[in-house]
Amino acid sequence: MPDPSSQDAVLVSVPASPEYVNLIRAVTASVAARVPLSFDAIEDLKLAVDEGCARLLTVSRAARRMQLRLTASDDGLEAVVSIDAEVGTWPPPNIEETFSWRVLSALVDTVALDLDGGAPSVRMTKARLDPPVPSEAP
């Protein structure tokens, strides 16, 4: 995948276990600080990554590895957490009515639940600093 923008991506792979979520969160914060995101935004993103990991670890117990991919852009930071297990249904049915979705969408600017080759992922973006209010909302 020769996407030039991905050259700056940070990739972390850890065992798919709750004890490693701290590490995922710490790496996220460290990269987010360099982008930079604001203190508030970093705290929100950490909570969202926590939730994303918890969601993934609940959906499959067969996963062996959990991965974090961080990509900075002019807009901000994209964090993608994923597990290496195939799951039947992803995103879960009626996801938008779940507590998890509500929390995620309140904490970050965009959330997407994707399937990459059968492996579920949670993709989140958070804007750098506090951006000015968009001048023309659709």
Place this chain on the structure above:
Amino acid sequence: MSSRPLGSIDRSIEVELFERLPNDPSARDELVEAFLPLAEYLARRFDRRGEPLDDLIQVASVGLLNAIDRFDLARDVQFSTYAAVTIVGELKRHFRDKGWAIRVPRRLQEVALRINAVLPELAQEHGRSPTIEEIAARCEATPEEILDAMEAVQAYSTSSLDTPVGEDGIAPVEVLGEEDPSIETLEGWASVAPALQELPPRERRVLYLRFFEGLTQSEIAEQVGVSQMHVSRILAQTLRFLRERAETDPPRGSGSRGADQ
């Protein structure tokens, strides 16, 4: 050593209560009442590790409820034994998940206190939430130390940070709003409604302000009268609590005992 464990009741009564349990909610209440002393006793054994005893008792009670739901009379074991194992498991998990068994190094505690002090200043000066670089420069610390302190505060209990920001020392609970925010009515939150009921008012209020009113963490800190890092910790821990409850409270009704999803 092998004296009667706390909260133990006659096996015959135990059997009777568990037989009534599926159809009679009062049996559950009686079991809770009979074994709550056991939960409290076990919680006390984990005291003085940096966690308020009230929280530990709450964790132990959750363990007790789980034990009641999962206990199988067919197993040749007394409920008190089974409950003790489940409760201790819940307490250990509580500490392990939060890493509270480990002490926060003094240096990080100091940095955390300084961050708390400079955050409102910097927000005022810049008109926005500051960057880690800006905080580090003001605290005379490295960005890594700032990040470590942020993580430590979220993960560990550092009770000195729980004190109110105001110098007059008003307990944070005093400055809570009068209204009782019903976050359960929020779309998507109904599934965690029972667990929300168990939260202390301040925790509910912080959730409400963040997820219903959409306030930032700094704004919530100002409204509730605690430091911003404390808000962060409340949010992290409360979300974790709700998540765990959502996972351990499967929809009732079907005989799913022992099913491993």
